[in-house]
Amino acid sequence: MVTLDKIYHASHVLKEIIRPTELIKAPKICPDCNLYIKTENLQVTGSFKVRGAYYKISQLSDEEKKKGVIACSAGNHAQGVALAAAKNGIKAKICIPDGAPISKVEATKSYGAEVCLVKGVYDDAYEKAVSLVEETGATFIHPFDDEMVIAGQGSIGLEIIEQLPKVDAVIVPIGGGGLISGVGFALKSLDPDIKIYGVQAEGAASMVKSIKDDEIETLEDVHTIADGIAVKTPGVNTFEICRKYVDDIVTVSDDEISTAILELIEREKMIAEGAGATSVAAAMFNKLPIKGKNVVCLVSGGNIDVTILSRVINRGLQKAGRLAELVVELTDKPGQLLGVSEIISSYGANVVSLEHNRSDERLDINDCVLRISIETRNQEHLDEIKDALVNGGFKIK
Incomplete structure (x- = not known):
């Protein structure tokens, strides 16, 4: 308890x-x-994981410490166990899902632990760790379901x-x-x-x-x-x-x-x-x-x-409305791109990139599509620009 x-x-x-x-x-x-x-x-x-891992390992008996520890983790618990084991002078083997960030895997290795990459997610790593505990007699350091x-x-x-x-x-x-x-x-x-x-x-x-x-x-x-x-x-x-x-x-x-x-x-x-x-x-x-x-x-x-x-x-x-891609349908005639640019510029937005496409077979023969990425202040600012484009006669898909 x-x-x-x-x-x-x-x-x-x-x-x-x-x-x-x-x-x-x-x-x-x-x-x-x-x-x-x-x-x-x-x-x-x-x-935070080092707190639970270190406290658990610090309370092991001398006999348990001799057999080492095994853990499973998506990365953070692994580093906590690895550091705690190193501080207590005992061996540690950590089972980590193979999709875990490389930075977490390498950090775990840097503390001296042996890493076993397991295909799948945390629960797959857990099953592998349990099987290793049965084989070796090492102590399992659970990442969360342990009172210590x-x-x-x-x-x-x-x-x-x-x-x-x-x-x-x-x-x-x-x-x-x-x-x-x-x-x-x-x-x-x-x-x-x-x-x-x-x-x-x-x-x-x-x-x-x-x-x-x-x-x-x-x-x-x-x-x-x-x-x-x-x-x-x-x-x-x-x-x-x-x-x-x-x-x-x-x-x-x-x-x-x-x-x-x-x-x-x-x-x-x-x-x-x-x-x-x-x-x-x-x-x-x-x-x-x-x-x-x-x-x-x-x-x-x-x-x-x-x-x-x-x-x-x-x-x-x-998500914050500060970066958006607008898809604008244009009539393929001179001045259309300038009209879009002037509206965006007048509202103080910044153009990051644009793509002008007139070859899409789904378009009418005289139409083209403009994909334009812009930086804005917030969602309200973005909505103002969209409204201005529509009021200027442009169609936003």
């Missing part, structure tokens, strides 16, 4: 390895509430209430549920009036479905840019704790997550991975009743693969 004493003990043990992360006020992200960011993306290894791991994550809750004693609500990303279980248990034990809200990606809403159906459910598949929370099945322990201590769980789309990542970069000069940004997305897009409240968004990790960061930023720009 998870207890408040274990969480306090975990907090004491972790002082030698983790950094207490800052709580930063972020008034520009969600002006309707007093929003703060708990910056676990700046944690050692770039994620949950207690380690709960140390974040102790930090939050110390940093913001009058906190009204905390928004936490959910994959398997270990983070919100620890944080929720700690905070609710200290102050039952604090609201604990969970967030999942729409494409991996296993806890949402399980809570709704009042039984643990397994999704057929998961698909989201938030790879750190792409879990098909919640944990047994975490499911029970969430039922008791979590007030509500909402979902956010990949577009909303991308927008939140962009907002954190621009407003707070802070990098968050998809999973970590879900809490901010829930606040930004009014998913929860937090108006006028003191709210903490737990940004759980910052290990985003730089190779996809530009795509995520572009998606965020598109």
Whole structure:
């Protein structure tokens, strides 16, 4: 059983390895509430996961340590286990889905762990890890469904209430549920009036479905840019704790997550991975009743693969109406392109690229199509430009 004493003990043990992360006020992200960011993306290894992994491994017996540890992870837990094992002088083998970001795989190797890439998603890596545990006798370090791991994550809750004693609500990303279980248990034990809200990606809403159906459910598949929370099945322990201590769980789309990542970069000069940004997305897009409240968004990790960061930023720009492709049907005669350009220019938008096509067989013989990418201030600005083009006699597809 998870207890408040274990969480306090975990907090004491972790002082030698983790950094207490800052709580930063972020008034520009969600002006309707007093929003703060708990910056676990700046944690050692770039994620909160090191807390639970280190506490669990630190409590192993000498005999268990001799046999080493095995874990499965989409990346962040892997790094936490690898670092914890290295600090304790024991061997670690980590099973990672082959689709995990290369940066997370290489970071895990850099801490000295052996990596086993497994075809599929987290749940496939889990099955492989369990089979290796049976073969070797090593200790399995579960990424979320373990009381010691949950207690380690709960140390974040102790930090939050110390940093913001009058906190009204905390928004936490959910994959398997270990983070919100620890944080929720700690905070609710200290102050039952604090609201604990969970967030999942729409494409991996296993806890949402399980809570709704009042039984643990397994999704057929998961698909989201938030790879750190792409879990098909919640944990047994975490499911029970969430039922008791979590007030509500909402979902956010990949577009909303991308927008939140962009907002954190621009407003707070802070990098968050998809999973970590879900809490901010829930606040930004009014998913929860937090108006006028003191709210903490737990940004759980910052290990985003730089190779996809530009795509995520572009998606965020598109969602915010700041980058758009307009498809305009024109009559193929002189002056048409100039007319479009003058309207766009008069509204202060910037043309990024354009393509003029008169050979599409679906067009009338005297027509052509203009595909033009533009940068705008926001969705309202984009809508003004579209209206101006239509009023100027142009047809937007």
